[in-house]
Amino acid sequence: MKIYWFKAQAPRRVLALAKHLGVNAEFIELDLMAGALKAPSYLAFNPNGKAPTLVDGDFVLWESSAIMTYLCIKTGSDMWPANRPDEQVQIIRWLSWNDCHWSRAVGTFYFENLVKVVFHIGEPDPAELEAIVPEFHHLATILDKRLEGRDFVACGRLTIADFQLASMACDWREAKMPMSKYTNIVRWLDGLMTMPGWANPWPATETQPRPAMAHA
Ligand SMILES: N[C@@H](CCC(=O)N[C@@H](CS)C(=O)NCC(=O)O)C(=O)O
Incomplete structure (x- = not known):
């Protein structure tokens, strides 16, 4: 099994899970700057030109939530309870909520204050940040209430929904998200950080990431 990744939030979820579960895979780091995501050989696997991608024999899968489910x-x-449809719907609820709502709110802070700095692609845009603040607070209030008296968001235990929801929010301090008053969210995020796989999901790398899929 091969998992293609680079240091970013969507691959982070998959790598954290793989480490947490002790998955035996080859982790192939992609060199974004060298155009690895747009190489025809990579696009043949993942036409979105994004990471992560999982390749298991002839089977190819993209989208981090699907890959987490597969792992x-x-x-x-039981982070994805394959035989419990009653629990699956709870997890899917939070995966969907993340992808449709939460990711846009936290993602604006993450992109403007963190990604732009890391990739040297300009200054944070104050107008973008200001515009997302009301939505951020609306959604953070919902998640904070959900986490009141709970350590995890669904099923009373750690599931892939936690990893999906936390992959940008975990960087709230660096990304300057106005999160501190949401004490249940902060407690939950700090709790996840006590897990070695979540705290440091990145595989040991070669000195240079691979520029394309020539080594696939
Ligand atoms: N919904 C996708 C998102 C994949 C995604 O957007 N990956 C980003 C990194 S977080 C990426 O590859 N960006 C590179 C680009 O857009 O050029 C998933 O969860 O796998």
Whole structure:
């Protein structure tokens, strides 16, 4: 099994899960700056030109939530309860909520205050940041209430929904998200950080990331 990645929030979820579950895979780092995501050989696997991508024999899968589900099924982990439809719907609810709502709110802070700095692609745009603040607070209030008296967002235990929701929010301090008053969210994020796989999901790398898929 191969997992293609670079240091970014969507691959982070998959790599954290793989490490947490002890998945035996080859982790292939892509060199974004060298155009690895747009190489025809990579686009043949993932036409979105994004990471992560999983390749298991002839089977190719993209979208981090689908990949996390696949890894759980492969390893028998209840972070995706393969035989419990009643629990699956709870997890899907939070995966969907993340992808449709939360990711846009936290993602604006993450992109403007963190990604732009890391990739030297300009200054944070104050207008973008200001515009997202009301939505951020609306959604953070919902998540904070959900986490009141809970350590995890669904099913009373760690699931892939936690990793999906936390992959940008975990960087709230660096990304300058106005999160501190949401004490249940902060407690939950700090709790995740006590897990070695979540705290440091990145595989040991070669000295240089691979420029394209020539080594695939
Ligand atoms: N919904 C996708 C998002 C994938 C995605 O947007 N990946 C980003 C990194 S977080 C990427 O590859 N960006 C590179 C680009 O857009 O050029 C998933 O969860 O896998």
